[in-house]
Amino acid sequence: MIRMEAGRGRSSDTDNGSGNGSADTSAAGAPSPDALLPRLSDRDLKILRYVGREWGQVLEDPEVWRSALPVDPNLGGYPDAVSPKRFGRFVPLTGLPAVEAEEEAEAPPSPLGRVGHHVRRVLLGPPLAGTAIAVERMRKLVALPVLSADALSSVAYGPEAMLAVLVLGGAAGLRYSLPIAAVIAFMMLAVGVSYRQTIRAYPHGGGSYIVASDNLGRVPGVVAAAGLMIDYIMTVAVSIASGVEAITSALPALAPSAVVIGVAVIVVLLVGNLRGVRQAGAAFAAPTYAFIIAVFTLVAVGLADAAARGFQPMPTPRLPVTEGVTLLLVLRAFTSGSTAMTGIEAISNAVPAFRPTEWRNARTTLTWMVTVLLILFGGTVALVHLDGVVPHGNETVLSQLARRTFGPGVMYGYVQAATAAILLLAANTAFNDFPRVLFLLARGGHAPRLFLRVGDRLSFSNGILALALAAIAIFVGFAGNTQSLIPLYAVGVFLAFTLSQAGMVVHWLRHRDQAHWRKSLVFNATGGLLSAIVFFTAGITKFTEGAWVAVLVIGLLVLLALRIRRHYDLCTQALALRPHVIELPRQSAPGSGPRVRPTAMPPMTADTETEELEELEEAESEEYxxxxxxxxxxxxxxxxxxxxxxxxxxxxxxxxxxxxxxxxxxxxxxxxxxxxxxxxxxxxxxxxxxxxxxxxxxxxxxxxxxxxxxxxxxxxxxxxxxxxxxxxxxxxxxxxxxxxxxxxxxxxxxxxxxxxxxxxx
Amino acid sequence: MIRMEAGRGRSSDTDNGSGNGSADTSAAGAPSPDALLPRLSDRDLKILRYVGREWGQVLEDPEVWRSALPVDPNLGGYPDAVSPKRFGRFVPLTGLPAVEAEEEAEAPPSPLGRVGHHVRRVLLGPPLAGTAIAVERMRKLVALPVLSADALSSVAYGPEAMLAVLVLGGAAGLRYSLPIAAVIAFMMLAVGVSYRQTIRAYPHGGGSYIVASDNLGRVPGVVAAAGLMIDYIMTVAVSIASGVEAITSALPALAPSAVVIGVAVIVVLLVGNLRGVRQAGAAFAAPTYAFIIAVFTLVAVGLADAAARGFQPMPTPRLPVTEGVTLLLVLRAFTSGSTAMTGIEAISNAVPAFRPTEWRNARTTLTWMVTVLLILFGGTVALVHLDGVVPHGNETVLSQLARRTFGPGVMYGYVQAATAAILLLAANTAFNDFPRVLFLLARGGHAPRLFLRVGDRLSFSNGILALALAAIAIFVGFAGNTQSLIPLYAVGVFLAFTLSQAGMVVHWLRHRDQAHWRKSLVFNATGGLLSAIVFFTAGITKFTEGAWVAVLVIGLLVLLALRIRRHYDLCTQALALRPHVIELPRQSAPGSGPRVRPTAMPPMTADTETEELEELEEAESEEYxxxxxxxxxxxxxxxxxxxxxxxxxxxxxxxxxxxxxxxxxxxxxxxxxxxxxxxxxxxxxxxxxxxxxxxxxxxxxxxxxxxxxxxxxxxxxxxxxxxxxxxxxxxxxxxxxxxxxxxxxxxxxxxxxxxxxxxxx
Incomplete structure (x- = not known):
């Protein structure tokens, strides 16, 4: 009895919307079909057995039903009767009574549906069987480019976003670029070190949602997930906007069609991800390395040029001063520049994708990534300072640097192409991560179940579609302008960062038995505190510039998620089997009826059941x-x-x-x-x-x-x-x-x- | 046997899509609920009885079924069990076992539906019972304004349309205005006389669709109906466009919002007609009389002024000559001016609405109307000529005449208001006629059955809605410009006129026993010939200006109608009861089976039935x-x-x-x-x-x-x-x-x- 109660309690504790304490919901990350049909708990099985006994008393012998069947349910006995033309043929598996539906059985039956089906097949390829899910293990040198595209690509817009604010203060404002960049670099280091702790603690993958809900509770988890979702949507919008700008900087003739190009790119990413392109890890490595090489070369050549003139900064053009250099301006520049940190969490989500020992390899890769990020970010900011480059509307800062350093030619084209490529790749990363967050939310009953469904190309088609639509809406709504998008960006990311690090602090407090828990706690607390500062600074200073949109959407998403969870909980309760014995004692004395009630099952105690029944007064009851x-x-x-x-x-x-x-x-x-x-x-x-x-x-x-x-x-x-x-x-x-x-x-x-x-x- | 065959034949001859020779389909015009559930023919009843006998052999005693009923189907026995709150209460009619649904039972059950229902009730009023259909009989002096609004209002745009073409030829072109007007006036006379014949021959109402399909066959009838439908859509679009122009001529400040005003007016007409405003006959008389008085006064005062100066035409302003005065220009002017004849057929459709003797009163009213039309049209054209008025974009010709004659003041305002009012009324006439044509088409199986449905305000809501949507589309598509709409107008009207008159010619040839058939035939032939000339002239000379749209739409409508009819015919065949006896003889010798087949019904002859069965090889058959x-x-x-x-x-x-x-x-x-x-x-x-x-x-x-x-x-x-x-x-x-x-x-x-x-x- 106590075990049953405990089972019930546990199932409400874990984030399983179905209320059945499924054994494997705690193994996070990897999608499993269990999510759709959760395992039954012992209590559920007991009730099922009990209900079944009642059925046994009212139904005839099962054999009567079986022999009455006018068809062979296994379909095997009538091979000639099956018309194999339309949907292929059923293949009875040898030794097993189960019937397996062949690939072609997926074709929708209506003629119009069939046309759509064929179009889909051409576009997305044939369906893959569920068994095709093979976890790819990545070498560190492959994992680095694949997982750090998002973070490293931020170098293409982060410094520029910072400068775009500072330039409002004219030359006096620009003077703050180096100190602010130094603070951001320190933050990168702190957050990076903080995530190293997360990797160690969550070797199965510790996304912000999992860490926050594990340690802080359901609502903070949902809030972190909402922040992450906004983050991924913004990653797509900002990366594509920035990538298109990299292209239009090189080819200004394309500038008027920027929005169209951006939408087209998102659609291509959508189709590509619906196809479930996964095995292209090596191909994905190329743009990242190309970008690293491009910016390294740029920084090196640029610094060499500067060294030749004794590191004398070039004069900046005369700048109109539109704002005084206030603390607010500096803070706004800081939060804008912080977008260079986005994507730093990617590795901590993907620990199981590394070769063993996973967490150790992941940590190493994270260290490499943060190092590269620091060099690229610092180098770019320094070069901007030395070259006296100022952001202006038609050309990106990176493009200006490259043009100055290499002159128009092959190297300049290479830098721009590599930038566009890594930004595309970063957007693509979001297409992997966003559906996964939605899947986790849906598994916890906080999002519609349709996000649990794995498409027939083994991708979360619905989540991918949702991301593409949201990103297109945002992208078109802001006319594909990176600088207008930036204020929305930082809020979601740093909210998720903060909750994740705070969750880690709680984690270490709970697991004081682990090695170095004190050191880890301090690192996580520092990272969390800094993230929180960025979050609040961004939320307050950028509120009117667009951060309110992000805050509002996050709030709405959280409310929606909690409402959905409530609905699913009600559903589960309403759909739970309710054997008659619960209600019968009120109608007649036990044992007085003509039918013998089985006694193996103890009658439910009133306190647990009447409560449920009161909640479900309108629910329909069991019927035989x-x-x-x-x-x-x-x-x-x-x-x-x-x-x-x-x-x-x-x-x-x-x-x-x-x-x-x-x-x-x-x-x-x-x-x-x-x-x-x-x-x-x-x-x-x-x-x-x-x-x-x-x-x-x-x-x-x-x-x-x-x-x-x-x-x-x-x-x-x-x-x-x-x-x-x-x-x-x-x-x-x-x-x-x-x-x-x-x-x-x-x-x-x-x-x-x-x-x-x-x-x- | 022969009778059954004949019955079948008749049902295909008449325009009843259900294929059941309904006794009352020939009584045209008045909508009857019979259309939804046609009467069964003798043959159908025979088959039904036969099928019923088969059922009698396989079913148990009807009493067994009746006594097994666990409820009282009449609902009377359980008055307390009925919850009266939601939908009102059923009222069992005394002495009759039928149950009548009360008004409130119409409310849709979903909460959202209920809100929509309430909005609808406020906008459209409570539903009217079917018995509320009372045929109003109109006095001639009421019928004249109500039925001639469409025709008389044409004076507001017809002359202007003619002049707008002639003015392209400059002063030389304008010289043709009087001769062309004379030809149009002659045509009015000829068509008017022609319709006098129709009224005598079709005292139950002789719309073009009925006359054409009765005498020329199914396809010409459908073509006439398509022409009429286009005519009614154009009547709404042109009348509203012209009415709005009458307003913007007086108040130029409203000119930029012309399209919005026009659409708003169409929506008001839509709602008004969905309400089924019918009893407002007297109110509808006012605008027409006001307009007649206005134009009469205008012409009288204008002619008096002209007489004062010895009928010397005023000089026209210098006109740029953009086209030579060719035969084509004259013909185009003629067809544009012919739009002044639209609506002349209205009285012939509505003969049953007159007091007895209907056809005699209708003829007299038609004569009055044509007389008034001739005076107004002729007077206006003469005044235009004498006053040297030239159409230009911002002010209608009628407005210019009124301004010249009366000066800006009360009388000018009165003329403009009366013009706008009668144009509105003309548009409203189309809202009565268009759904009726659709109803007739639907009754013949040439339009979706949903146009048969009388709304709960006793108006053909679906037809009204269809007209409003089509008119809005056309109106907005042509930016509410009368002169761009005119080329589309003439084609449909004169196509319907032509087919109607041609039908009358055939009618008189078939009914040579009637009095004056020769005279009538000559009148109708003349009217038909002239209409045909206008139709072809309009179709050819205005083809590129927009007539192609009308021709194309008419063609598509005809094709669609024929396709719909084919579908309904197939349906009727597929749904016809097919007693086993038709198929059984092929399987076993008659009488050899264990069950006795009834012999009262002679087995169907193979020639009639096998044909049907072959057509319906895929159809599903009768089952017991x-x-x-x-x-x-x-x-x-x-x-x-x-x-x-x-x-x-x-x-x-x-x-x-x-x-x-x-x-x-x-x-x-x-x-x-x-x-x-x-x-x-x-x-x-x-x-x-x-x-x-x-x-x-x-x-x-x-x-x-x-x-x-x-x-x-x-x-x-x-x-x-x-x-x-x-x-x-x-x-x-x-x-x-x-x-x-x-x-x-x-x-x-x-x-x-x-x-x-x-x-x-």
């Missing part, structure tokens, strides 16, 4: 076959073949039956009654006169009234439905069946059955 | 209850309450049953089999492994394969469907049931049953 009382209702408009077939089907069920006809006038009603008599008046008919010519509402009213007369009955409404060949023909027929179905759906115990009638041609 | 072989399939995803209820419902039907489960992997399949065993393995279960994670396609494939195994079985697929409270929650649940329903719909003998499971809150 013998308890279903039938009344079949056949709304019949004309005595034609479709109507007759509905009547024949209804009568063949052998249950009480009532035919219903709706007439606009008494005269018409009389006439229909005449036809019914001509037919032979074989079945009970009721004619309802509806002078207002409405069809659905009077039927619904009539059926509802019958339901109120006898709420114990299950009313089966049998509707003939004319099925047309072409969609346009649907306009030609009154869509009574779907309308009636929609109208009756809200009533309990009303079952809708549609008998299709197919029109030729 | 005893012949329905059942297999119930329950796709079950989880063993929760919803799944259990579906199983319980399925088992309670007592038919062979197979539960189906879909698993992504073998392991999961094994686990579910375990749960099934825990439950007790009471019913046969089949687990299908779908490694591609698709749900719908493998289920469809499996069920289809079962269908191919045993095509004789009716497969009932029972699906639990989770019903949520709020629409947004629907995203949170996999919509398997609707998707499966859509996918399975195309398969024959597969019945879909949904068991709703309602979530609390």
């Amino acid at each position: 076959p013998e308890e279903v009382g039938h009344l079949v209702i056949v709304p019949i408009a004309r005595l034609d073949l479709a109507g007759m077939r509905a009547l024949a089907y209804a009568a063949s069920l052998g249950q009480p039956l009532l035919a219903l006809h709706l007439s606009p006038t008494e005269t018409e009603a009389e006439r229909f009654r005449g036809y019914w008599a001509t037919w032979g008046d074989h079945l009970p008919l009721e004619v309802v006169v509806s002078p207002h010519r409405a069809i659905v509402a009077p039927l619904v009213h009539y059926i509802e009234t019958l339901h109120h007369q006898r709420p114990d009955l299950t009313l089966t409404v049998i509707l003939p439905e004319i099925v047309v060949r072409h969609w346009w023909q649907r306009v030609l027929h009154n869509q009574t069946a779907p309308r009636l179905r929609r109208a009756l759906r809200r009533l309990p115990k009303i079952v809708i059955t549609t008998i299709p009638f197919h029109l030729p041609r | 209850p005893e012949e329905v072989g059942h297999l119930v399939i329950v796709p079950i995803a989880r063993l929760d309450l919803a799944g259990m209820r579906a199983l319980a419902y399925a088992a309670s039907l007592g038919q062979p049953l197979l539960a189906l489960h879909l698993s992504p992997t073998e392991t999961e399949a094994e686990r579910f089999r375990g749960y099934w065993a825990t439950w007790g393995d009471h019913l046969p279960l089949e687990v299908v492994v779908s490694p591609h994670r698709a749900i719908v396609a493998p289920l469809v494939h499996y069920i289809e394969t079962l269908h191919h195994q045993r095509p004789d079985l009716t497969l009932t697929v029972i699906l639990p469907e989770i019903v949520v409270r709020h629409w947004w929650q629907r995203v949170l649940h996999n919509q398997t049931a609707p998707r499966l329903r859509r996918a399975l719909r195309r398969l024959p003998k597969i019945v879909i049953t949904t068991i709703p499971f309602h979530l609390p809150r």
